[in-house]
Amino acid sequence: NAGVMQNPRHLVRRRGQEARLRCSPMKGHSHVYWYRQLPEEGLKFMVYLQKENIIDESGMPKERFSAEFPKEGPSILRIQQVVRGDSAAYFCASSPLTGRYNEQFFGPGTRLTVL
Amino acid sequence: GQQLNQSPQSMFIQEGEDVSMNCTSSSIFNTWLWYKQDPGEGPVLLIALYKAGELTSNGRLTAQFGITRKDSFLNISASIPSDVGIYFCAGQTRGSQGNLIFGKGTKLSVKP
Numbered sequence: 001n002a003g004v005m006q007n008p009r010h011l012v013r014r015r016g017q018e019a020r021l022r023c024s025p026m027k028g029h030s031h032v033y034w035y036r037q038l039p040e041e042g043l044k045f046m047v048y049l050q051k052e053n054i055i056d057e058s059g060m061p062k063e064r065f066s067a068e069f070p071k072e073g074p075s076i077l078r079i080q081q082v083v084r085g086d087s088a089a090y091f092c093a094s095s096p097l098t099g100r101y102n103e104q105f106f107g108p109g110t111r112l113t114v115l
Numbered sequence: 116g117q118q119l120n121q122s123p124q125s126m127f128i129q130e131g132e133d134v135s136m137n138c139t140s141s142s143i144f145n146t147w148l149w150y151k152q153d154p155g156e157g158p159v160l161l162i163a164l165y166k167a168g169e170l171t172s173n174g175r176l177t178a179q180f181g182i183t184r185k186d187s188f189l190n191i192s193a194s195i196p197s198d199v200g201i202y203f204c205a206g207q208t209r210g211s212q213g214n215l216i217f218g219k220g221t222k223l224s225v226k227p
Binding site for chain 1: 119121146148150155156157158159160163203205207212213214215216217218219220
């Protein structure tokens with residue numbers, strides 16, 4: 001059973017470009033979470049999605065950031081017009097359940113560098 | 116926003132020593148999770164706790180869910196070199212839709 005997969009592992013963008021980060025959850029998991037990690041910091045929640053639905057986007061910046069989890073295919077975190085402050089590691093996690101027994105399993109992350 | 120205070124921030128270990136770290140919060144949590152992260156990798160789930168007072172072990176690791184529901188600790192017994200890394204606590208509050216709140220991590224390094 002493959003774990004959570006993320007690609008690319010490393011992404012370099014120039015200011016103003018778009019960044020697309022992909023996440024395929026573990027088989028059988030229908031809940032996907034995106035987190036951002038700055039150097040020397042813990043992970044910060046961004047968004048929680050189920051198939052075709054955004055459940056909680058309270059951690060997403062209001063502008064330039066969007067996320068989707070279509071019926072088919074991976075979840076996508078999209079950052080438009082990137083700025084240097086967007087440089088961070090972005091992690092995706094998946095869970096088979098929600099509510100109390102919410103064990104989230106993380107992918108290896110995408111490290112975004114904005115030049 | 117809600118915060119988890121994790122301590123210590125860093126510690127040095129010598130092989131064979133026991134290690135202890137903890138997390139506290141001003142809010143009540145209904146789930147506590149402990150993760151380990153190696154450089155360049157994602158966090159790996161070590162232990163999950165769901166009930167106040169619960170004590171759970173995973174090999175040389177033991178974690179407890181505090182009675183007040185506002186704290187948790189993780190112990191590592193007889194540490195070995197591969198225990199080096201960053202350990203994060205994470206919790207979920209009652210009103211949460213599922214998102215986890217993370218501590219800032221405890222960095223374990225080998226004593227020089």
